[in-house]
Amino acid sequence: MRRAIIIGGGLSGLSTAYYLQQEVARSRLDIETILIEKENRFGGCIVTDEVGDFIIEGGPDCFLAEKPWAIQLCEELGLGDRLLCTNEENRRVFILSSGKLHQLPEGFMLMVPTSITPFLKSSLISLPGKIRMAMDLFLPRKRTDEEESLAQFVKRRLGNEALEKIAEPLVAGIHAGTPETMSLSSTFPRFIQLEEEYRSLILGMLARGRKASEFNKKRSGPKKTMFMSLVDGMMELTDAIQGRLDEGSLLPDKKVVRINHIGKATTRDHSPYEVHLEDGEILEADSVVLATPTYITAELLQEMAGTLSEVLLLIPYVSTATISLVYRASEIHHPLDGFGFVIPRAERRKIMASTWTSVKFPHRSRPDSALLRAFVGGAHNEDLVDLDDEEMLKVVRGELMDIMGITAQPIITRIYRWDKSMPQYMLGHAERLSHLEEELLHYPGLYLTGCAYRGIGISDCIHEGQLTTEKVLKFLGRAGTKY
Numbered sequence: 093m094r095r096a097i098i099i100g101g102g103l104s105g106l107s108t109a110y111y112l113q114q115e116v117a118r119s120r121l122d123i124e125t126i127l128i129e130k131e132n133r134f135g136g137c138i139v140t141d142e143v144g145d146f147i148i149e150g151g152p153d154c155f156l157a158e159k160p161w162a163i164q165l166c167e168e169l170g171l172g173d174r175l176l177c178t179n180e181e182n183r184r185v186f187i188l189s190s191g192k193l194h195q196l197p198e199g200f201m202l203m204v205p206t207s208i209t210p211f212l213k214s215s216l217i218s219l220p221g222k223i224r225m226a227m228d229l230f231l232p233r234k235r236t237d238e239e240e241s242l243a244q245f246v247k248r249r250l251g252n253e254a255l256e257k258i259a260e261p262l263v264a265g266i267h268a269g270t271p272e273t274m275s276l277s278s279t280f281p282r283f284i285q286l287e288e289e290y291r292s293l294i295l296g297m298l299a300r301g302r303k304a305s306e307f308n309k310k311r312s313g314p315k316k317t318m319f320m321s322l323v324d325g326m327m328e329l330t331d332a333i334q335g336r337l338d339e340g341s342l343l344p345d346k347k348v349v350r351i352n353h354i355g356k357a358t359t360r361d362h363s364p365y366e367v368h369l370e371d372g373e374i375l376e377a378d379s380v381v382l383a384t385p386t387y388i389t390a391e392l393l394q395e396m397a398g399t400l401s402e403v404l405l406l407i408p409y410v411s412t413a414t415i416s417l418v419y420r421a422s423e424i425h426h427p428l429d430g431f432g433f434v435i436p437r438a439e440r441r442k443i444m445a446s447t448w449t450s451v452k453f454p455h456r457s458r459p460d461s462a463l464l465r466a467f468v469g470g471a472h473n474e475d476l477v478d479l480d481d482e483e484m485l486k487v488v489r490g491e492l493m494d495i496m497g498i499t500a501q502p503i504i505t506r507i508y509r510w511d512k513s514m515p516q517y518m519l520g521h522a523e524r525l526s527h528l529e530e531e532l533l534h535y536p537g538l539y540l541t542g543c544a545y546r547g548i549g550i551s552d553c554i555h556e557g558q559l560t561t562e563k564v565l566k567f568l569g570r571a572g573t574k575y
């Protein structure tokens with residue numbers, strides 16, 4: 093029997109363990125899979141709490157339907173009828189500008205306007221800003237191969253105002269990052285493809301939109317919205333994966349402290365590996381998958397793979413916190429007619445965004461209540477994540493009072509801190525990944541997976557799990573590509 097050990101029981105580790113065990117069972121392979129997690133629960137930053145009648149998400153609250161892997165996995169796990177659309181009646185998003193909330197004009201696809209009338213009527217962008225955005229229709233393609241940051245790209249195609257008011261809070265906000273240092277090719281390669289294919293982002297988005305609506309007309313099956321979730325929250329997914337794993341394969345509450353080659357700790361020619369746990373236990377493995385944040389992975393590999401560790405440390409992370417607040421609906425006088433708002437850095441506020449959860453997913457709250465969620469931290473306000481609970485609530489309530497006029501006392505509050513949880517794909521990210529791949533060649537059977545490499549979203553992590561499974565199976569003697 094050969095053994096694969098996966099370290100880190102967040103979504104990436106769970107997915108890898110799941111696909112490996114499925115394939116092992118299907119092909120009757122003699123491979124044991126073990127998943128080690130340092131906490132006493134699996135799921136990593138996917139946390140859902142039921143508090144009375146409210147479903148409160150601590151981490152992610154939805155995933156993009158466009159990337160197919162999350163929906164496919166939900167269906168495979170029997171969660172097809174648990175998939176939840178967002179409330180399309182109120183699909184508006186607001187952006188704070190000069191202290192006021194302005195609606196992101198209808199027809200915007202991420203940062204690109206695709207519908208003329210709402211764009212022209214919008215109070216968010218000034219007239220010169222609108223003219224500059226419309227110039228995208230005429231501007232030529234980029235002529236060099238030089239890597240661009242998100243900020244450089246948006247300024248070049250759509251202008252400064254689009255960057256400051258839309259791309260920075262809405263697009264860079266997904267990574268809680270800084271557009272000036274974010275690698276466009278590693279975070280939003282889709283924009284590069286659009287420019288290559290259609291020259292203009294606006295024309296490209298329109299063409300893609302037409303294709304998507306033709307496809308949707310022909311498509312049968314349940315309704316889908318741009319963002320999807322699960323009825324009782326995102327933890328339904330991680331719980332379902334965990335439920336499908338062999339019980340004996342799960343090792344919660346076990347912290348890995350080091351990985352070595354068996355025998356001499358520092359020579360490179362030996363496989364298999366030794367996985368050292370904090371309690372002194374040592375597990376042997378033919379293959380090891382690290383699904384931990386890169387700064388932890390670097391620590392675990394430092395003794396055996398110094399260069400690999402150094403490269404891993406070049407991927408920075410930022411911290412965030414989410415704060416959920418339940419109010420009596422009668423005490424909120426601001427209209428709740430959208431999914432929430434995002435805040436550009438230029439507004440100098442202490443929260444990054446707020447989701448109006450009881451509008452986005454109405455059944456997660458009660459009709460007489462409003463469930464709101466605020467985001468704190470990210471690249472520009474990271475130190476706020478360390479505020480104690482009382483101070484944190486004071487800050488968030490102060491911001492909601494200034495922006496939405498909410499003075500009421502919340503009846504329920506929940507705070508979730510996510511220390512160094514958001515990997516930043518900085519300029520040079522692709523080069524760093526190539527360097528990692530080169531270094532990994534020295535360590536056969538050792539693999540890296542997770543949100544720090546090729547996509548930060550839920551669906552990306554699941555896809556990475558599939559690709560990593562392929563690599564492990566190939567290494568352990570079974571070739572073939574399924575994913």
Ligand SMILES: Cc1cc2nc3c(=O)[nH]c(=O)nc-3n(C[C@H](O)[C@H](O)[C@H](O)COP(=O)(O)OP(=O)(O)OC[C@H]3O[C@@H](n4cnc5c(N)ncnc54)[C@H](O)[C@@H]3O)c2cc1C
Pocket residue numbers: 099100101102103104105128129130131134135136137138150151152153154155156346347348349383384385388412413414510513514541542543544548549550551553
């Ligand atoms: C606040 C927040 C909101 C988000 N919102 C969305 C969203 O709405 N939609 C979306 O698509 N994505 C969202 N994301 C991103 C997405 O949730 C994450 O990228 C994804 O869940 C990461 O999963 P992971 O398994 O790669 O990492 P993690 O969840 O970080 O898992 C890593 C695991 O490794 C374990 N570990 C660490 N050290 C050790 C050790 N020494 N030994 C053993 N185990 C160890 C940890 O305890 C953890 O369980 C959000 C992320 C955050 C933080």
